Amino acid sequence: MSTLHEFTTWEPLLHVLRSAQTAAPGALGGHVAGRIGIHAYSVSMPWMMLTMHGHASDPADRGPEFDAVQRVQGALAEAGADGASFVAWMSPDGPAVLHLLDFGPAVEAEASEPLPGALVLVEGAVPEPWRRLPDPVPGVKPSPAADPAALESFLRERLPDAVGATEAELAEAEARLGVALPDELKALYRVTRARWEDWNDDYESAMRVAEAVGCQLLPLDELYIADAASRWWSWRSAAVEAEAVDTRTDAAVQGLVGSPGWIVFGHWDGDRLAVDLTPGPGGHTGQVIVLSREESVGAGLIADSLTKLVRGNWGPCWRAGDEPPAVAYVNSLSSVEAAAHPALEVLRIGVWEGEPISLEPIVDLPRLRTLTADPGTLADPLEISRLTGLEFLELCPQDWRVLLDADAIPRSLLAAGIEVRNDADPLPVVDLANEILARWDRPLITRTTLEGSIGPVA
Template identity: 30%
Template sequence: MTELIEQIEKLVRELAASGATAGTLELHNGMGGYGTMFRNVQLFGMPKPGWPDTAVIAAAVRAELGAGADDLAQLRLRLLGDGYEFQYRCAPTHHHNYEWFEWESARQVVLDPTYRYPGHAIPVPSTDADYDDRPTDPELVDTVTDLVREYVELHTRQEGDAPQLGAANTEAEIAAAEARIGFRLPEELRALYRVVGHDYDDRGLLAFTRLMPLAAVAAAHLNDDTDTAQLEYGHGTIGAWKDSLFAGIDRIVFESWPHGVVRRISRSPKWLIIGTSDRDVTAVDLDPGPIGVSGQVIKFEPDGWYAAFRQDDSVLEVLRRTVEALRAGESVLEYYNAQIEDHPNRAASLRGAGESVSELPGAIAVQQLTVDGGDSFDSAELASLPLLRELQVRGVESVRLSVPHTVPLEQLHVHASRIDVEPLAGHPTLWDLTLSGATEPVRIGPLATLPSLQRLDISAIEVSDLEAIATLPTLRVLVATIGQWQSLRARDAVPAALAAAELAGDAAFDDEITWAASFGVDPTTASLPLVRGTL
């Protein structure tokens, strides 16, 4: 313990020397690399390059716990003046991804595991009542066979080597996969798997994606375990982070492109992922939007904020266009790029004086707007943005929140020195509101008139009528500081229908545990070693 105490105090001194007076520092060190995260740290100078040295203090933690040299060490240091408290834990080597242990487990409580934000419903597997065991259309199989043969010839001629394609699937293998998935595959996809088992080239048969083996497609369907599903597309699991009640700002499901071709949901039981490439996945959509077609090929980012877009009407069309591109002597990416190059910008921003909403290019397509700086902003200007779903206002001296009720705004984040929520009264679609930066107490009573308000973050403001929280009829998720939560408890004003609660801001580790326990939760941090000291 002596070595660990020495390393903790050394780290505290280095942090203090960098100008920190309060806040929490999180460190991770293991085979997967290392990471540093500051939470609510007040820094008056930047730490020197390479600081902190996680390896030394992580080694002391491993020695203290008798852990292996390659095990993940996760450490948390909280400063408050000249005092500190320190928690630590180790995990086996195979847990080197940092999702294994969430320090936020004591700060984030789920009370209703069935609740999801709008557009994030849990996709329930369904069985197609019309499923039958007909063999794949032989004419389609012949068509796909000819296209694949030509693809192989063109690819070999242009690249100098033949593509490595997997062996074809039998009808029995396809039927077995369909039984696990719960519905019959589109005929074009059936025909493709009757000819090709897989294609691990992400610039191959289907343009910019790696065609997964059919068995992996079946295992991956609606499965949040990427190891089981054998998916490789960057970080995270299929929708798990995007659908989390504690996701950062990625809570809104935006409209697809073209508008209306894909349903505005985070994922569907009828989206069958068949390929991956970097952060994106390729899926066949059997439950399209109002102007989409069943069997269309879509691309989306499972653990991110990008809206889905349609690549083509069917797997067969993607294959045809890939071959056409090669016939013309072009890269297969030419076809893919042609599909996305005309996408309008979904996000727009206004920065400083002299810019107005009326001058935004492509206003009809803007779904996300940031207003950053300027003397004033009147939300009435938003009437010209018919698809606006998310608005962030910051650095503006005077803000009038008179958002027209015809604007389908769902998420609003306002950071201003003075905030008046009265003009928001009665807005029909706003369900996610974050308020911050106010130098005077904010009155939130008018929010009770918002029929859709489900998430509210008041952690960065002082509220003059805190008891009004209990009057918000549809509130399901609340983010507040330890002092605000304690006041709500004292006034018996914690909403009874909360689905999730989050503790924000600085709080002692014991206060975190007590807060979680007030909801009947025993957080994992309650059993961790805790070291306190004073410099």
């Protein structure tokens, strides 16, 4: 056992937390839950939320909580763990009980939440948008504006001293990527390989290349494919919060998370630029798209050819919309009936002041993959058993209890979530999560209990 599972490792933090409790009259006696990570921590109590990211830069700013957290972080590093969730009860007389929660491989940990994140019910499963591949688009061609020879000539005039790639180096890049580079991209790299050593560590030379090309150019040997795995996601964010993607009949860019035909060659302030070899029906092979650092799905068109981008003839991002919306949020101002249509993929039921809602209008929708419902909004949770295409379901503990007792959870689920308040006792939530995981024979959340004394309140 590592020092992470020793009471003395946590004792200073328990002192800090009990001091915070005693500062709130009548509060001592309730549980305290939190999560300590290598780089940040979060502790929640019924009356407060304490969060700190990183480390205090000035030693004078480092209070006892900093040293206490750092002690736990050292134990995490020693154990090779990214973080640990805990639930603690502390008595004014000194006895303290600490439960350490190891979520294991079947549960996603939220960075600042002590409660379990998404329960991954099928090993290796990813949300449907992350499985979506580009559709074939017969007849799509490069833009008439694409001119590899003119592009190469234009760049050589502006970068006369640049070191270009050899044909062998271009072939090596194609073999590594598993895809043939478009002629425009090869023309660009014949002028400059964009390697730092070619610039003799001269920042000015690197900036001249960036100004000539129109972006921070990746070295030839760092080109990569922006497939779905290259986009950040967690199960809940991908299933619930991410924008649904689709491709309209006039779309220039296919509605995808990633594509085997998106070759990233540069970036702007963290946004990635790629040539697109799998365009939509209204696009061109080799067009230039941008993948925003703030979004995990979709891409926008900025130029229909690399030639246009380099010459500065690019336009604002354009992205296809969903019509009608594939993601619907139902609250007191709308209804399930209004949201129900064949294209609906994600239904979120929020604050509801009327009579509990029936799910009858959405039972036969062919693309519905995600349902979330706030507590008390569903007239009959057992109607969920009729949603046979669901991949992700998030409910409050009471509604999960109804489904579990009736053995009515849709077997199509790939992942699940439990909706609770921040001040909820995590231990019953963990027990419920384990009950759901057991139905899929998945690894359970484990609990280690540490007991000791931190002395009476002074």
